[in-house]
Amino acid sequence: MKKTIHPANERGHNDIGWLKANFSFSFGPYYNPAKVHFGALRVLNDDIIAGGTGFGTHPHDNMEIITIPISGALEHRDSMGNIGVITAGEVQVMSAGTGIQHSEYNHSKTEDANTLQIWLFPKEMNIEPRYDQKSFTDKLIPNQFVTLVSPYKDGDAIWINQDAIFSMGDFEAGQQVKYDVKIPGNGAYTFLMEGKIAVDETVLNKRDALGVEDMSSFTIETLDQSRILIMEVPMR
Known part of the structure; x- marks a missing residue:
C-alpha cells in the first residue's frame, strides 16, 4: 500500500475577504508541484463564502464538478437553464463536457456558507453538459x-x-x-x-x-x- 498524507495545516490558503479558500491541490494562486492531483482527483477546495457574495458567471469544460455543502446553501444558475439551491445534506454534480457557463452564490445574505468543491478529470471528453443534484439526508x-x-x-x-x-x-x-x-x-x-x-x-x-x-x-x-x-x- 502506498500512502500520501495531506495534513489540513499544509493546504494552500487564499483569503480575499468574501472568500476564504483552502486548497488540497494546486489551484489559482496556490501551486505546489507535489500536490497537483491524486489520480483523477484534480481539485478539492474547502471554501467559506460570505453572505451575499459568490462566484459570478464563468465557464467550464471537460471537467466533472461535484459540490458538497457542509453548512449553509448555494444558489446555482447555469447556461442549460438550471436554477436551484443546494443545502447541507445535498450533493450537486455538473458534467461540464463541451462547455457550460454557471454562477454560484451564497443563498444567505448574512450567514457564511462552507462548501467542498471537487473536480475530477472526465472519463469521456466532450460529452453533452449535464447537471444533477440530490439530497442524501435521509440516507x-x-x-x-x-x-x-x-x-x-x-x-x-x-x-x-x-x-x-x-x-x-x-x-x-x-x-x-x-x-x-x-x-x-x-x-x-x-x-x-x-x-x-x-x-x-x-x-x-x-x-x-x-x-x-x-x-x-x-x-x-x-x-x-x-x-x-x-x-x-x-x-x-
Missing part, C-alpha cells in the same frame, strides 16, 4: 457509508462521467470500518470532514486527508465522532 445511517456519486446510472447515487465512487458516512467513536475498493486499480482519497480517525494506524484530524493506492481494502478506526468522505478514483 445517512449512523456507522455506515452511503454512496453519493458513481459511474453507474442505476441505483441511488448520482451518475458521474468517471470511474469514481464517492462515499460519506457519520460514525460514532470506537468503530472499526473496513473499506473495500469498488473498482480494481482505483485509489482512495479519504478526507476527514469532522472528528478524528486512524486509517491503517495513520491518524487524521479534522480536514486532514490521506490518499492510498495499490491496495484492495483498508481499515478505518474512529477515535471520535467523525464524518468521513472517501473519494475513490482511477489512478491513471
Whole structure:
C-alpha cells in the first residue's frame, strides 16, 4: 500500500475577504508541484463564502464538478437553464463536457456558507453538459457509508462521467470500518470532514486527508465522532 498524507495545516490558503479558500491541490494562486492531483482527483477546495457574495458567471469544460455543502446553501444558475439551491445534506454534480457557463452564490445574505468543491478529470471528453443534484439526508445511517456519486446510472447515487465512487458516512467513536475498493486499480482519497480517525494506524484530524493506492481494502478506526468522505478514483 502506498500512502500520501495531506495534513489540513499544509493546504494552500487564499483569503480575499468574501472568500476564504483552502486548497488540497494546486489551484489559482496556490501551486505546489507535489500536490497537483491524486489520480483523477484534480481539485478539492474547502471554501467559506460570505453572505451575499459568490462566484459570478464563468465557464467550464471537460471537467466533472461535484459540490458538497457542509453548512449553509448555494444558489446555482447555469447556461442549460438550471436554477436551484443546494443545502447541507445535498450533493450537486455538473458534467461540464463541451462547455457550460454557471454562477454560484451564497443563498444567505448574512450567514457564511462552507462548501467542498471537487473536480475530477472526465472519463469521456466532450460529452453533452449535464447537471444533477440530490439530497442524501435521509440516507445517512449512523456507522455506515452511503454512496453519493458513481459511474453507474442505476441505483441511488448520482451518475458521474468517471470511474469514481464517492462515499460519506457519520460514525460514532470506537468503530472499526473496513473499506473495500469498488473498482480494481482505483485509489482512495479519504478526507476527514469532522472528528478524528486512524486509517491503517495513520491518524487524521479534522480536514486532514490521506490518499492510498495499490491496495484492495483498508481499515478505518474512529477515535471520535467523525464524518468521513472517501473519494475513490482511477489512478491513471
